[in-house]
Amino acid sequence: MSVETICSTLEKLERMHKSLLELALKKTEIIKIGDIEALDQMLKDEQAHVAAIDKLEQQRQQQVTDYLVANGFAATDKMTVADVIEAAKQPADKEVLSAVRQRLLQLIQALKQQNDLNQKLVFQSLQVVNLTLGAFRPQQESINYSDKEVKGTNTIAKKSYFDSQA
Template sequence: MSVEAISSTLTMLERMHKSLLELAFKKTEIIKSGDIEALDQLLKDEQAHVAAIDKLEQQRQKQVTDYLEAKGLASSDKTTVADVIEAAEQQADKATLSAVRERLMQIINDLRKQNDLNQKLVFQSLQIVNLTLDAVRPRTEQMNYSSNEVRGTNTIAKKSYFDSQA
């Protein structure tokens, strides 16, 4: 396994994450506008991106593991590109991998921030919906008047025109 193959996979991961970040920015605008159908379609697009990223990530892990094993280094369960950078012999390979890794890490960090913003916006939207529903929905105290009236026993003494003692 070569460093070029790992670099190529990282570049593809970078492109996919950039595309996912663009979707996250679109999602922010859709959430602000409240377009549920567009949000639903965007979520489907996101799921497709995540599936592709997962596939590329599995490929990257296999490439990194194969590279480290070819170098005679014991691979742990969590092999990283940083391990490959350390094991790479040529300075150009180290520089290439470091540059791609840094760009990918920056995009992932930006994506994390944007997703946090989207999560907060969705939470605020749900709070507004719940407040609106609470304002519109009648309260149970208003519907049931009082328990005595429902059972038919008023607290006011009933006056009878018929005197039973007579």
């Protein structure tokens, strides 16, 4: 396993994350206009991207593990690109890996921020919908099931029918 193979996979991950970020930006606009059908399609597109990213991430993990084991490191569950950067023998390999890793980390951070914004927008939209529904919903009178007496048309106090039958 070579550093070039790992770099290639990282660059593919970078492209997929850029594409996912573009979808997240488009999703923000869709949420703002409230187009449910477009939002549904956007979610399907995002799921396809996430599945592809997951597959590439598994490849990256395997490549990193193979590289480190081939260079005499003990295999662990979480071997990272940072470990490969430390283990790389060529300074050029270290620089390339560091650059790609840094770009990918920046993309992931931007994607997190955009997803947080989208989540807040969706939450606010739901609040508006609930508020609107609440305004149109008739207010129900509270029903009192206590032992209070109910006054009828005559002057004698009566128990309510419900209370007397219970």
